Amino acid sequence: MVKGDIKNREAFLDKIADNLGRARKTSGVERPRWSNQVQWSVLKDHTEDQLVDVLEKQCDFIHTDLVRTNQSNLNQAIRDVIKGWNGKNVVTWDDPRFTTFGLTNQFKSWNEEDGITVNQWDASSGEESIRLAEKADVGITFSDITLAESGTVVLFSDQGKGRSVSLLPATYIAIVPKSTLVPRMSQATREIHQRVESGERISSCVNFITGPSNSADIEMNLVVGVHGPIKATYIVVEDR
């Protein structure tokens, strides 16, 4: 990747150092050890099952349905949700987990039995994949990390994991493997921080998604469903 330009930096930062009354610092600044680590005590010592309970309760507050299932019933659980919304046109990530969870080879029967068309995100088709996502009425992704406290699914973008899938369709399903559950945002951001420290390239877009879109801009009345999805369901699946 070609390095980007940086303009007007030196004078700008010199002025900051000047006003702070010292010489410029260009290296050697370390984060101090913060005097408390209060974030790590939230939901500490919760088991995976307890975290699912927390997630389920939180889902009430974020206007999101939660379905619990196991791997053998996952296919049916997803189909039930789609049918409940009267969904006909589905877009999914191109994510190997759709195959390991036994879903990819079921898509044909979704179409034959329920008239549901499934399109997989296809980066090689360029703009066409965005158009398909815009036309779809249901978007489905897996969760990469799931935050119990806030009821959040964390999605890392990549070639097969388009940003549009969880954004453009009016309804959204997140498949949440139980093993992705952590207490809160702290665990997810620490993992990303560690990737950065080890020199790993992080995703161009990390989305922390907490239920459907909403707004309270009109008289502070909550309206669920603005530009992103209007409805959302999390399907928690036992995966070990």
Place this chain on the structure above:
Amino acid sequence: MPMHIGEKEFTNRVDKGLGDDFMRGAVRSAQGRLQSNRAGAAEELGDWDQWRDLGQEIRSHTMENLDFYLQQLSEKVAERGGHVYFAETADDANQYVSEVIAKKNAKKIAKSKSMVTEEIALNDILEENGCEVVETDLGEYILQIDDNDPPSHIVAPALHKNKEQIRDVFKEKLGYTNTEKPEELTLFAREQLRKEFLSADVGITGCNFAVAESGSFALVTNEGNARMVSTLPKTQITVMGMERIVPTWEELDVLVSLLTRAAVGQKLTSYVTALTGPKDEDEVDGPEEFHLVIVDNGRSKMLGSEFQEALHCIRCAACINVCPVYRHVGGHAYGSIYPGPIGAVITPLLGGYDDYKELPYASSLCGACTEVCPVKIPLHEQLITHRRNIVEEEKKSGLAERLVMQGFSRVTRSSKLFNVATKMAPFLVTPFVEDGSIVKGPGPIKPWTNIRDLPVPQKERFRDWFKTREKGGTGHGQG
């Protein structure tokens, strides 16, 4: 729209606010909801004060080393193929953004909510250049459609409007035919704006927090418009105030957790979107080209000064939501896109005492703002510091005290103001009360209390007491 909004004269703006009964009702109910949501979220978390300590410590360390972290941020953005422009002034920033847009030959710009672009009046410049700029945050969209009505709150910009007014604006300007139900109004905006997202050439966003270690930046939103703006247009420009930065993702966690709770009482908003550079080459959605504009525009003057802590602000509006003065006069009375206690602190610093010397007096110094600030900015103390500076500066002319006395005589002349002032009196003087008497009164009562103590105002005013008595009530005040 620049930082300054509304009429030039502070007193005229205040009069307008006090005379707007609908606006005052809307602000009262919004404040009530936002306050109780915040308090609920803080209580649920349990050790809220420790979280605030942590937030304060992080902000303080970051400001002390701001040059280092901004340098690191810019290096990391460039490594990921993004371009970084450091803008000392509003003009510099506007010019750079204009150049990028001209090079792309772009005509339609979709914007997500950004206070700093309001501050530098970016839209005015882009429109002068012949671009169509579409604000996509629902509140900002409503204001833009309504002939660019200015925002009155930094989190809920259209707080001063009711749903009937919004329905009428949509009807008049966009041919809307449905009712004033917020659900129907919102659905209409979704349909209108979807077309704009899909056809915009450039997306412009603000920035809640940049992350120095990876060159990332996070947008904290609920509606999904910022995701649209950073997913669909081919070019993205992000404008950030230079202080909106954290060292690593671990600090991002703490500050986002404080922000969403303090602002709206949510554990997290619907979307926290963390972006790093343009899209990867093998990805389809996301911008091909990314520009980060880092704006000073007077902020660096606060560094090393007695107001450095004002740069710790994370724009949650908790101070605005508890402020009794904001409650009565509304956001527009401040004459700045930054209203409330934090606005009264930073507006004179960014815009100068000449234009904003009244704002530090638009406070009862009750200290509620300081108490709720999630990063513990001593807001009411900073207002006192401003007053001291203004008095020092204007000593020869005695302007400051004159201002206060003018305010006092105005209050007693206007029945509406007098009503508000006497209702607020018991609350306003609380900080000055010792053993049931006012020992060091503010403003107009100062000369009096300099020589003797004043009894504390009754919680029930004589006028209210009299009304109750006439109706056959008990006739005794509670005070």
